[in-house]
Amino acid sequence: MLRFAENVQSPSAATTGKSLALLGTGLVGSAFLARLSRLHADGAAKNLRLVHAANSRRCISDRAGLAPANARTRLDDGECQQIEAVGTALPASGIIVDATASEDVAAWHPRWLAAGFSVVTANKAGTGGELARYRAIQAHASRYGDAATVGAGLPLLRSLRELRAGGDRILGLAGVLSGSLAWLFNHYDGMRPFSVLVREARQRGYTEPDPRLDLSGQDVKRKLLILARNAGHSLDAEAVTVESLLPEALVRAAADEVDAALAALDEPLRERFREAHRIGRCPRFVARLDREGRARIGLESLLPEDPLASGSGCDNRLAIWSDRYSDGPLVIQGPGAGAEVTAAALLDDVFRLAKTAD
Ligand SMILES: NC(=O)c1ccc[n+]([C@@H]2O[C@H](COP(=O)([O-])OP(=O)(O)OC[C@H]3O[C@@H](n4cnc5c(N)ncnc54)[C@H](OP(=O)(O)O)[C@@H]3O)[C@@H](O)[C@H]2O)c1
Structure with a gap:
């Protein structure tokens, strides 16, 4: 049975705090959801609210907050995935978490940053692909979390x-x-x-x-x-x-x-x-x-x-x-590999950017 904290967001979290969108619910994305759920239950992530989740086929959104523990199951009944939906699901200054290996998703990183969102990523195609994209991302480096791209969060970068x-x-x-x-x-x-x-x-x-x-x-x-x-x-x-x-x-x-x-x-x-x-x-x-x-x-x-x-x-x-x-x-x-350490590195970057990005 789901505990209350896993199932719903507290009213204060629904109206304050930082909104997140998660793209990718494979090994890393699932570990991210499990960790976020545990941190919610422990009261350690009160300021983080998941409002959008997607895999390559489906997406779900709710500005009041989705329960991380069952977001993956709920995706089966979601809408058809369209990458543009992320921008409308998130309020301004929300954080987009890329747990895919998708070139298409990485191509959106500079656009999301230019629109004012923060991006946190395990996807190496963002800054490890073409140089022009790296430069476009660098222009907004203070809102880009990339610790999970190399060494799964080891303090390399x-x-x-x-x-x-x-x-x-x-x-x-x-x-x-x-x-x-x-x-x-x-x-x-x-x-x-x-x-x-x-x-x-x-x-x-x-x-x-x-x-x-x-x-x-x-x-x-x-x-x-x-x-x-x-x-x-x-x-x-x-x-x-x-x-x-x-x-x-x-x-x-x-x-x-x-x-x-x-x-x-x-x-x-x-x-x-x-x-x-x-x-x-x-x-x-x-x-x-x-x-x-x-x-x-x-x-x-x-x-x-x-x-x-x-x-x-x-x-x-x-x-x-x-x-x-x-x-x-x-x-x-x-x-420097593994879904758990990678998900932890993603969340570390989310916490860091949630403090600074407004
Ligand atoms: N696994 C590790 O130990 C590890 C360590 C460090 C870094 N990484 C990096 O983390 C990323 C994810 O790895 P993973 O092992 O979790 O891969 P995975 O299990 O293959 O999961 C990839 C996820 O991305 C989704 N996806 C693909 N294209 C998408 C799109 N256009 N929009 C939304 N979702 C999309 C897939 O959807 P479907 O479910 O519909 O296929 C799937 O849920 C990769 O970039 C990988 O290199 C992984």
């Missing part, structure tokens, strides 16, 4: 911004930025076929349903673009050199042939592992930005004492060299 605000130049970045690729290379020992590990990672929910999205490096590319741009380098998307892990057979495989084609990974990766092992190194999938703003992504053979070679599970790791960290980098490490 925040640290870069604080270093630069304190006068430091960012001299270089190197990171293990994909939870799934971190897990794969933390576990790969050259004995078990790599394809077996990929299947295990997929079953554990660490990879996308189609693991090619992880193995191609495209997801990491977006994250490196976001970091590089926030480090002061206005990189075009095409400026990043990406060494995909995908052999041709996997690139060409139809969706229902992917599983069988995974075996094409085994021999090339066994060879890379052997080569690295012979010289006492370990392979890791690394994203790098150098001092001149050159960005590249691919498999590297690292010394065991390299800060990017340690860590466990799906941990993300980022090394930052700056004026004050020039001898040795500042290293930030922690769980």
Whole structure:
């Protein structure tokens, strides 16, 4: 049975506070709703009112407030989803939360910001896509919450911004930025076929349903673009050199042939592992930005004492060299994937913007 606080908004919340719209009710969106519901029940989110929710098919709106606990179920009886509905559902200065991976939704970020809304996002297509869109968003940076786009809320972007605000130049970045690729290379020992590990990672929910999205490096590319741009380098998307892990057979495989084609990974990766092992190194999938703003992504053979070679599970790791960290980098490490931490990062940004945006 739903508790009162989960089911309805208090009258004061219905007339005061900050209104939210949530786009996307998949893994992250559902975790966001569950967390918001719990915070309402605890009295910790009295000032936040969910007035609109949508997935790719349906949407529901109520300016008096929707109960987060059952918003997802109620969507089944909602209206047909139309992205324009968000702007009319929200009062001025409301906050739009993007928990989709949609290019179409990301294209709206600059328009919503220009219209006075705040945007909080886990969707990397906003600032990790075309440079013109990044710049349009930057013009309203104080109303944009992006902590969930890289490292699922680890203080990566925040640290870069604080270093630069304190006068430091960012001299270089190197990171293990994909939870799934971190897990794969933390576990790969050259004995078990790599394809077996990929299947295990997929079953554990660490990879996308189609693991090619992880193995191609495209997801990491977006994250490196976001970091590089926030480090002061206005990189075009095409400026990043990406060494995909995908052999041709996997690139060409139809969706229902992917599983069988995974075996094409085994021999090339066994060879890379052997080569690295012979010289006492370990392979890791690394994203790098150098001092001149050159960005590249691919498999590297690292010394065991390299800060990017340690860590466990799906941990993300980022090394930052700056004026004050020039001898040795500042290293930030922690769980950088997962719906719960991502939803928490989204809500942290919502709380921050709810305090400042009026
Ligand atoms: N999962 C993680 O651990 C994690 C970590 C960090 C960041 N992220 C990022 O968070 C975002 C969401 O990830 P997820 O794992 O929750 O994905 P997901 O489970 O695939 O959910 C995506 C949601 O977006 C909805 N959607 C798609 N297009 C839409 C549109 N035009 N309008 C409204 N809703 C739309 C989908 O609707 P339907 O339900 O109708 O399909 C679905 O509810 C992605 O950008 C992802 O990269 C995820």
